[in-house]
Amino acid sequence: MSDRVIGGYALRRVLGRGGMGEVHLAATPTGGLAAVKVIHPRLARDPAFRRRFEREVAAARRVARFCTAPVLDAGIDGDVAYLVTEYVKGPDLARAVRDQGPLSGGNLEALAVGIATALSAIHGAGVIHRDLKPSNVLLSPLGPRVIDFGIAQLVGSDTSQAILGTPAFMAPEQARGETVGPFTDVFAWGGVIAFAGTGRSPFGGGSPGEVLNRVVNERPRLDGLDDGVRGLVEQALAKDPRARPPVSRLLADLLGGPPTSPASATEAVERTWTTPLTRPPSPPHLPPAPPSSGSPASPQASPTSRGAVPYGDVSGAAGGSPALRGAPERTGAAAEGGDAVPYGGSAVSAQGAPASQGGGAVPYGGSVVSAQGGPDSQGAVGGARKKGRGGAQWRWWVGGLVAVVVGVAVAGGVLRGEAWPYESGFADGWEVGASEAGTAEKDGSGYVLAVEDGWRLWKSAPRREPGGGVVVSAKAELREGAGEYGVWCHGGSGGRYEFGVSGAGRVAIVKRRTGQEGVVLYGPEKAASEGTNRVVAECAGGDGEVTLRMWLNDRLVAEATDAEAPLGPGMAGVHAAPEAGKAVRVRFESFALRPARG
Structure with a gap:
């Protein structure tokens, strides 16, 4: 267990690693839990990265929390840049599908609504996700939570770096290095829902070049996908961005009625959500939150009840x-x-x-x-x-x-x-x-x-x-x-x-x-x-x-x-x-x- 403290957050264990750095489970200064992304020092030392970091973090903090893991804090301390988000307890979508198989019926539809709701909140703050993929969708006890919105922009916008991400969920315009926008995330939404419902990428596997060639030139493979979402997924995966439905129409069609607010859509998902399918490892036992002046701790507290x-x-x-x-x-x-x-x-x-x-x-x-x-x-x-x-x-x-x-x-x-x-x-x-x-x-x-x-x-x-x-x-x-x-x-x-x-x-x-x-x-x-x-x-x-x-x-x-x-x-x-x-x-x-x- 680590005893490293960054920005007042005590790092407990590594939750994951990626090209930008490591994500840690951490104890907050008040004794709660948070996820702290520690950016790789080679990036944090780059002046251009620092400017992008401040800009993108400011935008990400404007994103409403509907079906997202909101950004709570961020900072740069010497060669260390860190981003703090709400800790979401649950497996990511990629792991859940790998371990338990594809989703179907109400679970798949609720997932589709939840991710579309998150995109609505993200786009409403003027942010483009740019890297929506199964591993960036966490399955909490209350429903899906989208993470890492806008983070891909931090490492720059050149095409080669984008392609080295996750080609299977990139839109054709993104693969060609063209302008991206909300319509790019809609394409990724279609790919993620297709993966969740079939257990495979709609454009298959292989080398990045092979996959991107199919993304740009071939129709997606959607056989086996539930009819309830297949039509919308087909529209979302249109090659022409202008032919893709906006997120507001995705939600209206999924919910079977007029456009609704992100808050109402979030509650609709939470009331019927029956995943995650895979129980994640339990977090380490953290020290209890400091007692307030109105409730002093007692030596008679139960040792087997955390913070009791x-x-x-x-x-x-x-x-x-x-x-x-x-x-x-x-x-x-x-x-x-x-x-x-x-x-x-x-x-x-x-x-x-x-x-x-x-x-x-x-x-x-x-x-x-x-x-x-x-x-x-x-x-x-x-x-x-x-x-x-x-x-x-x-x-x-x-x-x-x-x-x-x-x-x-x-x-x-x-x-x-x-x-x-x-x-x-x-x-x-x-x-x-x-x-x-x-x-x-x-x-x-x-x-x-x-x-x-x-x-x-x-x-x-x-x-x-x-x-x-x-x-x-x-x-x-x-x-x-x-x-x-x-x-x-x-x-x-x-x-x-x-x-x-x-x-x-x-x-x-x-x-x-x-x-x-x-x-x-x-x-x-x-x-x-x-x-x-x-x-x-x-x-x-x-x-x-x-x-x-x-x-x-x-x-x-x-x-x-x-x-x-x-x-x-x-x-x-x-x-x-x-x-x-x-x-x-x-x-x-x-x-x-x-x-x-x-």
């Missing part, structure tokens, strides 16, 4: 709340005899008040909340089931949700025959009502949690998690007050994993167990937040270990591993909690569940 500290400040994981400090819920005798809260009700427990214990299960659709930050019995297991809301084809998400109501059979609490993804309009069994802790209510197509001072409130989705791993997502806005909110997963009578963000933009992953203090597995750490935030969480793993990841507005902001009595699949939902002395009101615009793959 006892949860001494509930809202401190997202902003600080002394009133909720360090008081686990007492379990009492009120429910010892098996008292159950009726369907649609809520069980609440204040600090020191009796709480549900043992057979005191809350029927499906109910909710248990506890004050003073204590973990508690999960109101998301057992009880009667209602019909779930099924998943729609991925291309329908942008034009509006097409709900498919599916019948479900229950056997031992396991749902059978449910369609994925599950996307909620909050009208299909989400609990509404008021209690001492606060209220849960419908608000148009949204769902509002209003929580009183000193309480923590969470609600279960009316759909059990799929077997294996799960990806949970919600879009929410803090409307009034101050506090934290987010999603949770792997909930049951034993506890849950919470993923929270505060109004101040601090993120944390917390494990809560019945009758115990919460344990912070990550954070609290500052992250780039917005007025309305999209929180995405992944809970996956097996063999005695659960991997937890959190994205905020499509950026990976937190990662942790729990190997000490990890929680298993159960229920998922949303949560909110105020800061001390305040109340909080959070509106959730959307909620989705889907299986995690990889």
Whole structure:
């Protein structure tokens, strides 16, 4: 393991090597993860390269993050030039196809949408990728992410250097040394999708000269490519740049409707993405993020939970709340005899008040909340089931949700025959009502949690998690007050994993167990937040270990591993909690569940 530090980034291990230098997994100054491309010294010493580097990096930083790995930082220190991008956990497309074979059906179509969305963001910033190829498409748990946009320009624009790149995915005008533009990337898009769907380059193999000759003069070989994308790929691979569709038309045709925004297209992909197909090697265990002043580390932290500290400040994981400090819920005798809260009700427990214990299960659709930050019995297991809301084809998400109501059979609490993804309009069994802790209510197509001072409130989705791993997502806005909110997963009578963000933009992953203090597995750490935030969480793993990841507005902001009595699949939902002395009101615009793959 390297201990080299560049620009404040501690390099941990090499992720890959290329003609321009090496890419390293690195720890950021705040304890997060990033990918750092260290440029070869022979290039970094060249004054012309330095000028191009500054120009191209400035342009790349303008690229929106939709289906891309955004550029976070860059600099030149002596003979070392470096470029920092978001770390994307997942294999590249070339490796996935090599290891598992071609993509087809919904996965291939989602890949096509994702890469086209990335090109839309790249071109919107005035940047041309110039080197789109399978190894520059990473398959993250949320969908494809395009990397290295504009980087090819850094090594110059002479034809020989371009040809020495990846001839199989270069457009005819690029091979001839002519002017390139967005249409050049559209040609590469066609080649990449053809490769993904067939497992081979549309212009075959051989020497660079042989391949480029076929690129310029011969028709692409597309036999075996799915009919759903073949027509668009043929158009994208037209020899004449003027005959190729612009990226906006690619997206409109793929999504089956009028032109849509990159944000909507990105969400459409993320809700239905079921790759990566190949699990990459686990990154090294990095030191935990430095604890904030609101959540000091403790020597009692679990050594097998990365960055784990006892949860001494509930809202401190997202902003600080002394009133909720360090008081686990007492379990009492009120429910010892098996008292159950009726369907649609809520069980609440204040600090020191009796709480549900043992057979005191809350029927499906109910909710248990506890004050003073204590973990508690999960109101998301057992009880009667209602019909779930099924998943729609991925291309329908942008034009509006097409709900498919599916019948479900229950056997031992396991749902059978449910369609994925599950996307909620909050009208299909989400609990509404008021209690001492606060209220849960419908608000148009949204769902509002209003929580009183000193309480923590969470609600279960009316759909059990799929077997294996799960990806949970919600879009929410803090409307009034101050506090934290987010999603949770792997909930049951034993506890849950919470993923929270505060109004101040601090993120944390917390494990809560019945009758115990919460344990912070990550954070609290500052992250780039917005007025309305999209929180995405992944809970996956097996063999005695659960991997937890959190994205905020499509950026990976937190990662942790729990190997000490990890929680298993159960229920998922949303949560909110105020800061001390305040109340909080959070509106959730959307909620989705889907299986995690990889």
